[in-house]
């Protein structure tokens with residue numbers, strides 16, 4: 671198939687709500703992204719992201735980490751499934767685990783993550799709350815390549831916004847409203863750059 675019309679095959683990893691997954695899947699459905707989500711990987715069976723995936727007809731690999739001997743063991747199964755569906759770009763979206771060398775080795779340079787702060791500030795699972803409690807006035811979102819460090823890896827894109835209010839719920843909503851278009855646009859740019867194609 672001609673490269674211009676061929677859809678890039680995305681996998682999305684999530685542990686919970688999955689609103690970023692939905693933003694990506696919707697952009698694929700609308701044609702804003704020349705891509706399709708071929709697999710959702712979820713380490714919490716029953717997480718809401720699984721329901722969202724069903725709505726979009728996207729297959730889910732949901733697993734219980736405790737049922738495997740090690741992280742490497744469940745990642746070997748993930749890699750086999752990613753290879754099986756020809757995934758070209760792995761998008762972490764609220765996947766609450768550090769990846770091991772099994773995943774990083776297999777998909778090196780083709781794994782990205784979204785984080786709700788201006789990295790390297792406020793790494794970790796509670797970035798929005800931590801920034802708010804610190805009294806930050808300029809918030810933002812980062813998309814970065816993934817390595818074996820928590821929220822580490824080279825930064826691909828960032829978007830900042832001012833917030834001087836005092837309502838954490840309002841702030842969180844603003845962060846998410848920045849996340850969705852930034853993730854979709856960044857994936858689009860990576861696809862357009864043509865560096866994801868398996869040789």
Ligand code: GRF
Nearest residue numbers: 687688689690764784785786
């Ligand atoms: C997002 O804020 C993302 O930046 C962070 O985890 C959250 C996931 O939200 N890594 P959702 O599951 O996509 O709704």
